[in-house]
Amino acid sequence: MANNEKTIEIEVLRYRPEEDDKPFLQSFKVPFTDDMSVLQGVQYIKDYLDGSVSFRWSCRMAICGSCGMMINGVPKLSCKTFLREYYPGKITLEALKHFPIEKDLVIDLSDFIGKLESIKPYIVPDAPRALEEGEYLQTPRQLDRIAQFSSCINCMLCYAACPQYGLKPEYLGPAAIALLHRYNEDNRDSAKAERMQLLNAHEGVWGCTLVGYCSEVCPKDVDPAAAINRNKVNSTIDYLLRFVAPRGGN
């Protein structure tokens, strides 16, 4: 293994709130093999070069959504990106854009968590259902309408890709709207009228100008841009229906 080892330069945007006024770049030389992810590169830095470098990670297999960071300016999951793709060039790592930096590569995600809670990301049934009434049924076609949008892992790469979120942090944003769409389109759910109020707001779908980068960077092919822009149509219909029916006909 030692024979195959190469060395790559990894720059990390450091920010230590107790010592620094603003972030600065720190460079590390990291030995690597072709099977090593960027996350493993950062883990090497923490284990052998500088134990104070902070970052989030958990599953190492693109399902927990913790290890998102800007890799050479592009929001990516560091567990799903390999060091060999950048060699012999260098890699620059930065905390996810558009979020406040808590420390080094760790962001303050409380804004996103609040938005996620606000859209009620769970099925709200019409009436409580007794156990003996059995499961809620769904046809393959009904599942197909929501399957793609339910793949979201809350990694927030789409927020780091969205300049509108960076400019107007009050904007609900791609992942929250994609999940809102996922529950609104679910035949077992009945909270659409409540969620439509979030969508119709200025901070809802109308905060989007269809830059489209959110869908490009999504590691799970959720296509949040599609969810948002389909809901511009839904929001318009909902608005017009309010003139003839209470609660937009829902």
Added chain:
Amino acid sequence: MSTRKPYVRPMTGWWLKNPVYIRYILRESTAVFVGIYAVILLIGLIRLSSGEAAWNGWIDAMRSPGAILFHCVALGAAVYHAITWFAVAPKVMPPLYFKGEKVPVEKLVTAQYILAGVIYLVLLGLILWS
């Protein structure tokens, strides 16, 4: 005592920092050319209603090299905008189903080009006919 001090990075010059953002700004700025073109057409209509001399003056102005250059640029901008619109249109519409299967995005994009082509041919036919 909390020692938290979250750092918010500035957004200055964001549109230049990623090729995707540059293309986005280009796409949005095509509206300027299309808008100016619409104003020129409106002026033409006003000149038409003010008599033959005014109309001929407008036609002459349209034949100037500057006007032709502007129209070429505006055409390029409109075509670029149309291409980007055709590419994102499937995101805006609800999914289409044909015989129980979801129609793939590529087919929807191609269908728009075919539809646009047919419309142009019909328009061209009408102009040549009259």
